Amino acid sequence: MIATVVGVGLIGGSLALSLKEKGVANWIIGVDQNEDNLRKARELNIVDETASLEDAMSRSQLVILAIPVDAMLKLLPSILDKVKADHVVMDVGSTKDKLLQLVAGHPQRKRFVAAHPMAGTEYSGPEAAVRNLFTNKTMVLCDVKNSAEDALEIVENIVDKVGMRLVYMNAEEHDLHTAYVSHISHITSFALALTVLEKEKEQGRIFELASGGFESTVRLAKSSPDMWVPIFKHNRNNVLDVLEEHISQLQHMKQLLEEEDYDAFYKLIQKSNKIKKILK
Amino acid sequence: MIATVVGVGLIGGSLALSLKEKGVANWIIGVDQNEDNLRKARELNIVDETASLEDAMSRSQLVILAIPVDAMLKLLPSILDKVKADHVVMDVGSTKDKLLQLVAGHPQRKRFVAAHPMAGTEYSGPEAAVRNLFTNKTMVLCDVKNSAEDALEIVENIVDKVGMRLVYMNAEEHDLHTAYVSHISHITSFALALTVLEKEKEQGRIFELASGGFESTVRLAKSSPDMWVPIFKHNRNNVLDVLEEHISQLQHMKQLLEEEDYDAFYKLIQKSNKIKKILK
Secondary structure, rough: OOOEEEEOOOOHHHHHHHHHOOOOOEEEEEEEOHHHHHHHHHOOOOOOOEOOOHHHHHHEHHHHHHHHHHHHHHHHHHHHOOOOOOEEEEOOOOOOOOHHHHHHOOOOOEEEEEEEEEEEEEOOOOOOOOOOOOOOOOOOOOOOHHHHHHHHHHHHHHHHHHHEEEEEOHHHHHHHHHHHHHHHHHHHHHHHHHHHHHHHHHHHHHHHOOOOOHHHHHHHHOHHHHHHHHHHHHOOHHHHHHHHHHHHHHHHHHHHHOOOOOHHHHHHHHHOHHHHOOOO | EEEEEEEEHHHHHHHHHHHHHHOOEEEEEEEEOOHHHHHHHHHOOOEEEEEHHHHHHOOOEEEEEOOOOOOOOOHHHHHHHOOOOOOEEEEEOOOHHHHHHHHOOOOHHHHEHHHHHHHHOOOHHHHHHHOOOOOEEEEEOOOOHHHHHHOOOOOOHHHOOOOOEEEEEOOOHHHHHHHHHHHHHHHHHHHHHHHHHHHHOOOHHHHHHHHHHHHHHHHHHHOOHHHHHHHHOOHHHHHHHHHHHHHHHHHHHHHOOOOHHHHHHHHHHHHHHHHHOOOO
């Protein structure tokens, strides 16, 4: 199969590497509006050739959109305008509701499969692409009833070959749960970095003292604003809702410290320890 | 050298393993008020024998206190009462100001070296003890001018043998910087776990969707309240100060989302990205 990857960054690049390695695609065409990224993706053998979107689409059975979600909104309708009857378009974006509403009435909607791999790192660009990023991770497919059966089968086969678990959701559920489980983690991490950079004027001290715990809570703060601002924009209501809850949890902890109610504080930590049962 | 480790949990146990492995101590005596932990530490060969504190101290050149900081406050004065002239007591606690104020006037203050290894995991107890926990990590020594030269040399030698970097601070500085770099990370992680447990009633969804990013920001929420409540209690003012800043950063992000000021949100993320330069 010839596949086109639009956006040869962390996710698109890693997926390209996996598709090639698992024999799903034998030829990958890279498309990106950033010439520099295209050159790097070619040098790193992430893609076999680079081409214009039009040229690439005319030769590819599969088109994967791995660009920021706002760019996706702009590009997907025109891509569906051009898609051939037996070809498939899939995305790998972090929000779904706006995108799927936008193309709901498109005559070629059935050629599109909406996917979100729950995997990534805090790095971006083709240099960040890694083999096995998706192994044993979860792939969410959204509103699959609106995709053609053969298109869905192609994507499900990819997910299987790449070694991912499959989960099905509707777009609304997806955006709600990812706000809780992914988007809020990024917000807290950005805010934590800002807090420490603000309070800790002696930045050498951070470097000296930061241990694994700090690094792990703050590492998502290295994430790209180009990717994340559009996510927060698209999922604004859910993110605001969970952010409000998070602020009120922190205010509660602050209040208990102010009142020196350490018994209640102890119980709160015990309650939060329940996350152990859910995560390994 | 015979060494006593009081508190054979994650930190005490890991240090015992390192001291033995690096040849700093050839015999380790374990002391713990928890009989179960003592038995496990013996079974796991973390300690060579277990004994009462009095018996252990009478035979050890080095006593390491690795117990929660509130228990340390209670125990350290009586330990210093009993310490021999050429013996050394060190602690590995996460807060220093209260402890050092408490023993400031003690006639044996010079036999005590206050230390804090910037290393740990979210697990606790002797089963959590691991070799090489301290390799390439930072050890902070506090108010070393109040320790005898020979006592300090023994501790510095241990730090060197265990493969740690040395940093010197006074107790006040230590408590301030650790609030920024370590304690706040735990607060945010506890609060994040509570937020997600509160919002995400379908806990199966967390399990399905949680990726590396979520796990990394929330993993400290598995930490023990027995260890952490006393830390927050001892370092209350600094923790409250940094917590207030953190809440106000989150409120600022919330406000920008409410106002849909995505340009300002973008700049905020860019600013938080500066943490890249400080952490590897």
